[in-house]
Amino acid sequence: MSRRLMSSVLIAALVALIGGSPVGYAADPIPIGVSVAQTGPVALAGQEQVLGAQIAEEYFNKKGGVNGRPFKLVFQDAGSDEATAINAYQNQINVAKVVAIMGPSLSQQMFAAGPFAVRAKIPVMGPSTTAKGIPQIGEYVSRVSAPVAIVAPNAIKAALDINKSIKRVVVLFAQNDAFSKSETETFQQAVKDLNLELVTVQTFQTTDTDFTAQVTNTLTAKPDLVIISGLQVDGANLVKQLRELSYKGLIVGGNGLNTTNIIPICKMLCDGILVAQAYSPELKSKINDDFKAMYRDRQKKDPPQFSAQAFSGVQVFVEALSALDKKSPLAKMDLAALRMELNKQIMAGAYDTPLGEISFKASPGGEIVQKQSYVAQIKMDQGGTSGKWVYVR
Amino acid sequence: MTRSLLFQQVLNGLAIGSVYAIFALGYTLIFSILRIINFTHGAIFTLGAYATYALTGASFGFNGLLANASLPVRLPFVLALIGGSLFAAVCGVIVERLAFRPLRARGSDPLLTLVSSLGVAVALVNVIQYLFGAEAYSYPADPFGHLPSAVNFGTAAQPILVRTVQVIIFGVSMVVLAVLTVLMNATRTGKALRAVAEDTVTASLLGIDTDRLILLTFVISGFLGGVSGTLVGLSVGIAGPYFGIAFGLKGLAVIVLGGLGDIPGAVVGGLVIGLVEAFVPSQYIAYREAVPFALLFVVLLLRPQGLLGRTIVQKV
Numbered sequence: 001m002s003r004r005l006m007s008s009v010l011i012a013a014l015v016a017l018i019g020g021s022p023v024g025y026a027a028d029p030i031p032i033g034v035s036v037a038q039t040g041p042v043a044l045a046g047q048e049q050v051l052g053a054q055i056a057e058e059y060f061n062k063k064g065g066v067n068g069r070p071f072k073l074v075f076q077d078a079g080s081d082e083a084t085a086i087n088a089y090q091n092q093i094n095v096a097k098v099v100a101i102m103g104p105s106l107s108q109q110m111f112a113a114g115p116f117a118v119r120a121k122i123p124v125m126g127p128s129t130t131a132k133g134i135p136q137i138g139e140y141v142s143r144v145s146a147p148v149a150i151v152a153p154n155a156i157k158a159a160l161d162i163n164k165s166i167k168r169v170v171v172l173f174a175q176n177d178a179f180s181k182s183e184t185e186t187f188q189q190a191v192k193d194l195n196l197e198l199v200t201v202q203t204f205q206t207t208d209t210d211f212t213a214q215v216t217n218t219l220t221a222k223p224d225l226v227i228i229s230g231l232q233v234d235g236a237n238l239v240k241q242l243r244e245l246s247y248k249g250l251i252v253g254g255n256g257l258n259t260t261n262i263i264p265i266c267k268m269l270c271d272g273i274l275v276a277q278a279y280s281p282e283l284k285s286k287i288n289d290d291f292k293a294m295y296r297d298r299q300k301k302d303p304p305q306f307s308a309q310a311f312s313g314v315q316v317f318v319e320a321l322s323a324l325d326k327k328s329p330l331a332k333m334d335l336a337a338l339r340m341e342l343n344k345q346i347m348a349g350a351y352d353t354p355l356g357e358i359s360f361k362a363s364p365g366g367e368i369v370q371k372q373s374y375v376a377q378i379k380m381d382q383g384g385t386s387g388k389w390v391y392v393r
Numbered sequence: 394m395t396r397s398l399l400f401q402q403v404l405n406g407l408a409i410g411s412v413y414a415i416f417a418l419g420y421t422l423i424f425s426i427l428r429i430i431n432f433t434h435g436a437i438f439t440l441g442a443y444a445t446y447a448l449t450g451a452s453f454g455f456n457g458l459l460a461n462a463s464l465p466v467r468l469p470f471v472l473a474l475i476g477g478s479l480f481a482a483v484c485g486v487i488v489e490r491l492a493f494r495p496l497r498a499r500g501s502d503p504l505l506t507l508v509s510s511l512g513v514a515v516a517l518v519n520v521i522q523y524l525f526g527a528e529a530y531s532y533p534a535d536p537f538g539h540l541p542s543a544v545n546f547g548t549a550a551q552p553i554l555v556r557t558v559q560v561i562i563f564g565v566s567m568v569v570l571a572v573l574t575v576l577m578n579a580t581r582t583g584k585a586l587r588a589v590a591e592d593t594v595t596a597s598l599l600g601i602d603t604d605r606l607i608l609l610t611f612v613i614s615g616f617l618g619g620v621s622g623t624l625v626g627l628s629v630g631i632a633g634p635y636f637g638i639a640f641g642l643k644g645l646a647v648i649v650l651g652g653l654g655d656i657p658g659a660v661v662g663g664l665v666i667g668l669v670e671a672f673v674p675s676q677y678i679a680y681r682e683a684v685p686f687a688l689l690f691v692v693l694l695l696r697p698q699g700l701l702g703r704t705i706v707q708k709v
Contacts, residue, residue: 039527041633080527175679203679207639209629210412213557214404217675220398233529233632240630244542245554265630267534384534 005120029070030330031081032317033098035088035126036310037105038057040080041206043118044261045234045306048126050075052303052310053102055294060314066330073314078104082112088115093120096202099321099338100124102297102313105130106231107179108376114141120334123343125316125366127309130255132184133170134334135365140343142366144313144358146278148183153190155252155276158393159225160194162274166224172214172238173229174204174256179227183254199223204238206231211238230253236265243269250274251266258305260378260387268384278309279308279355280391287315288354301388303354312353320345401553402671404546408559410667415566416435416640417647417659418573425654426590426610429503433488434618435641436517437481439634441619442626443521445470445477446530452599454528462525470536478619485615486608487701488513514638519639521634531630532623558628565624567619570660577656586610590654630659646685652702661701 034053035201037046057073065071074096078085085104092098093116100123102108117124118138126134126143130151134143144255160166169191173184184201191198199221202214215238220224226242226249228235235257242251243266254276263270281292281302291311295303303311324330330338347366350359361368375393380386416438423431450467453459468476492513496506497572544560547553577583588596589606597603622637643666648654651662666685692700 039522041527041529043526043528200675202675205679205682208681209632209636210409212409212556213671213673213678213681216401216405217678233630237629238555243554244556246552265529265531267531 002076029072029076030066030321031096031098032071032314033076033092033101033103034073034310034314035076035078035085035092035101035102036363037080038075038077040084041233042080042105042231045128045259046078047302048259048306049105049310051104051295051298052127052307053314055291055298056311056314056318059290059294059311060318066318067325069325069330071318071321074098078109079274080106085109085113086116089116089124093117093122097335098122099335100317100342101319102127102310102317104129105288107134107182108177109247110134110141111137111178114138117141120339121343122339123317125313127313128255128306129179131179133182134183135363135367137365139362139364142346144309144316144353144355144367144368145255146368146370146373148179148186150370151240151276151278152183152186152254152366153193153276154373154375154393155274156187156190156194156196156225156227158274158276158377159250159252161393163224163358166250167197168211168221168223169196169225169227170200170218170220170221170223170261171198171227171229172204174201174206174231174234176205176207177231177256180206180254180256183256184229186368187229187252188294189350191227196225197282204230204234206234208234209237211241214238215241215247218242219245224249225252227252227254228257230254231257232262233265236262236270239273240266240269245324260304260389263378263380263385263387265378268380270378270387271380273378274375274392275378275389277305277376277389277391278370279303279305280372280374280376282391283354283356283372285352285354285356291354304389308354312351312355312358314348315353316349316351317342318349320349323349397547397551397553400546403668404553404555406668406671407563407664408555408667409670410662410664411559411563411566412621412628413640413643413647413666414660414663415562415569415617415621415624416644417651417663417705418566418569419614419621420641420644421648421651421654421656421659422573422614422617423610424648426586427493427607428590428654429445429493429506430510430645431614432507432641433485433492433514433517434614434644436514436636437618437637437638438484438613438622438625439518439521439631439637440484440622441477441481441615442622442637443477443525443530443634444480444619444629445473445623446532446626446631447602448476449533451530451533453516453525460526470532474620474623476704477623478616481619481622482612482615484517485567485618488517489608489611491549497653499504514641518634518638525634529630529632530626532627536627536634556628558624563691564623565620566663569620573613573656575709579614582606582609587635643682643685646689650685650689650699652699655699657702658699658701662699665700 036049076088078088110129114137130148174180356372376389379390452463543554647662651658
């Protein structure tokens with residue numbers, strides 16, 4: 001073949017390759033990012049979120065995915081600190097080019113990484129970020145985790161149900177964590193609203209391991225109820241040391257302690273901790289029954305809140321993608337437009353999830369509107385090595 | 394403040410302080426013989442805790458390369474403690490061979506040894522994280538048999554409680570202090586060690602096997618690191634691979650406060666810092682971490698050789 005013909009053929013082939021390739025999301029499968037705490041101390045909660053997300057991937061793909069197109073979850077560890085979360089977000093947005101991100105696990109991390117999502121105009125969903133101010137970060141930041149202001153006071157009411165003569169309350173919180181600071185404001189306000197006596201407020205850091213001083217100050221106040229807002233490792237250590245130094249009253253834990261993964265740390269002494277729940281396995285609905293069955297199949301126990309929230313987060317993305325695709329085919333959109341339209345669709349939808357029926361209120365990000373909330377208590381087994389949540393309210 | 398509350402705070406301070414003391418003992422031993430600050434002590438501390446955990450037959454979590462791994466043995470806690478500490482001692486020796494000896498052979502600046510030890514510490518801790526993940530672990534309950542969870546130093550009406558594990562840590566640190574003091578002052582090996590501390594070259598000229606003694610120092614220091622790591626892990630759980638590094642930094646404040654290289658000084662420094670931390674008023678309790686360093690600053694201004702150190706007179 002002559003040189004000229006050869007080069008024309010090559011150029012034509014190149015044009016066909018580039019020009020002919022689909023612009024936008026006809027590429028299968030659709031990538032959805034998941035960036036939760038897979039390493040670090042918060043992995044105790046992150047592990048449950050990964051499970052919930054994986055079950056959602058299997059379940060919704062089996063049901064046809066996004067109008068017949070499969071989706072896949074792209075996992076990028078957000079660690080337990082802000083820098084790792086920001087890094088994970090950057091990777092998901094620019095390298096993995098996902099359509100949306102679920103994560104990170106901590107409110108503290110969302111405050112750091114959320115602004116990047118707002119600038120990049122990609123919808124992100126906090127599966128467990130319950131502090132005040134999360135949806136206010138920007139219109140692209142939503143959450144499926146009911147805010148502490150709504151959920152937390154229920155735990156104190158449940159404590160009062162158990163012991164009507166509670167009068168003196170001590171509150172402890174981790175003052176270097178945004179979520180704990182937000183949650184403790186709610187707890188302290190609820191204590192006042194219920195006409196209980198807030199005897200003292202003690203602070204600690206999430207990195208502390210020795211709480212001797214705080215425990216001494218707490219016990220000196222002779223409380224009937226102790227309320228702890230912290231994360232998993234510090235919270236569990238604090239409970240353990242309180243009990244070892246003979247505190248016999250009730251303990252209400254915040255959302256940071258809301259995982260049976262704290263059991264290896266406080267063991268038998270975890271028994272009786274009350275934590276408000278945004279999810280109950282007892283809720284009667286088809287999706288919850290399906291979710292429960294799949295979870296029980298893998299873990300031989302009922303699903304916890306963190307897993308249910310992660311499942312619901314993925315569900316919201318998949319259903320919003322399906323609804324958007326029906327209005328305007330995803331295959332014809334480029335990634336930037338897809339992300340923007342998806343965000344609008346997320347806010348507009350209503351979803352029947354294992355958490356119950358939920359929708360979002362623009363604040364400007366999506367604040368979850370959820371009807372139900374519950375309270376559960378840890379019940380330890382005889383050996384002190386395993387336990388489960390027993391719903392009390 | 395009532396008398397019983399005061400006594401409680403004092404006991405709290407001694408409890409907190411004995412954790413620092415037991416860490417600092419191994420730390421200061423190296424300094425007293427070799428005049429180097431061994432930052433790897435924090436990593437050896439962590440390794441000892443993990444090794445004891447493995448020897449109790451427990452399994453590691455799902456993260457990390459060796460997910461769900463466990464050893465085929467299941468030793469009772471005290472034996473696991475000794476085994477884990479021996480492992481830590483061996484690691485200490487390996488670190489010495491790889492990180493310190495080559496620098497010493499070349500007559501390098503002590504600062505290089507310090508930086509080298511910091512690098513080794515970070516590397517070791519990251520290896521642990523890579524192999525075993527970053528979850529928190531804790532030892533089996535009732536490791537020493539059915540002891541009560543707290544010891545009552547007061548009366549039934551006015552209880553003054555200290556957690557049993559903290560009493561054990563205090564007891565062990567006192568025993569170690571006694572043993573080390575006897576070793577250094579009343580045995581031939583101790584005398585040889587002090588000779589090496591004073592001048593390595595002269596000691597070797599006088600027929601002392603300095604290499605063997607330096608090895609012995611690292612063995613003892615590593616063993617102490619393993620014991621302290623395990624006991625502290627028993628008290629507050631193993632919070633992850635980095636739980637020893639935080640002690641390394643505070644341990645430095647402890648040994649400088651007590652007098653660099655002074656063995657009773659390490660214990661005194663630790664207890665003093667613990668006592669000061671226990672008396673921090675309620676509203677500043679979250680800033681407790683700043684206290685030892687503030688205290689260190691003040692003491693160094695007034696008494697640069699530390700509380701128990703001797704002034705070093707430079708003879709021309």
